[in-house]
């Protein structure tokens with residue numbers, strides 16, 4: 001019996017057209033937001049940009065497959081600074097990302113106190129995104145343990161390839177795979193082949209990061225994170241296994257990095273890497289699912305929306321100095337948490 005999200009097709013697509021169209025829409029929305037954030041940075045409407053253009057074909061399927069909610073019965077997501085596609089797919093409003101870029105008091109993630117792309121959404125189990133890289137990997141086994149005790153929720157953690165050199169990554173592999181105490185966790189490495197300006201092949205002796213999971217007896221997967229269909233199907237397969245077996249998987253998703261590392265390296269579009277959105281659009285057109293004109297219209301709508309939102313955010317106030325201690329310590333100085 002065929003699964004509901006699958007249809008047979010001669011186009012190379014096996015996912016239902018409605019799902020492909022939805023993924024395309026979310027990919028364009030995410031890219032438009034990232035490009036607006038970059039423009040804001042270049043127009044002096046923010047201090048720093050970092051984000052995930054090039055990772056949409058992986059992040060949107062991941063966001064669609066997470067079981068969203070609050071508490072250990074639902075999935076936890078420990079993302080990193082390239083996770084915007086996951087957050088928008090979960091339902092985050094792009095204007096809040098613009099607010100964090102502009103450091104306005106209305107930024108719901110940090111009250112204007114953190115870099116762009118550093119969300120924290122308690123009501124959907126999105127753990128605070130951290131600037132120190134990789135710490136999410138040593139925290140994630142904690143929520144996975146909570147998931148295991150509470151039901152069928154799982155934990156998903158993502159981070160970059162270079163960061164796997166840090167001890168937190170090894171901590172995650174060890175604590176997720178203790179014999180008899182394995183945890184329901186999808187450990188993802190989005191491998192873009194770069195750590196700022198350090199090329200992966202000058203840094204790691206191993207060619208396949210996912211292979212490190214084999215030493216811990218865990219299932220491993222390497223996927224083309226530039227293909228939204230492959231990402232969707234492989235993430236689903238991994239999540240089904242983790243929910244059923246309550247065991248970890250280490251997944252390496254090969255992705256592009258389309259605007260360099262961050263604003264620190266210029267944030268200019270690179271032409272020597274695959275743009276997964278462009279590839280997807282060519283395939284959608286060839287399959288007769290969307291025409292170039294229809295796709296142009298989607299781009300136009302989101303570009304206009306991001307521009308209007310950025311203009312609105314420009315008029316919103318910055319946090320007042322007396323809010324400096326808010327949310328630093330629960331119940332101590334400052335106001336109690338109002339961001340949920």
Ligand SMILES: Cc1ncc(C[n+]2csc(CCOP(=O)(O)OP(=O)(O)O)c2C)c(N)n1
Nearest residue numbers: 131132133160161162163164192194195196
């Ligand atoms: C603990 C820590 N060490 C170093 C840095 C500086 N730093 C920021 S991003 C980065 C590279 C990360 O590369 P990778 O893990 O491959 O992720 P990518 O940015 O390529 O997605 C480094 C070294 C940091 N933020 N935190």
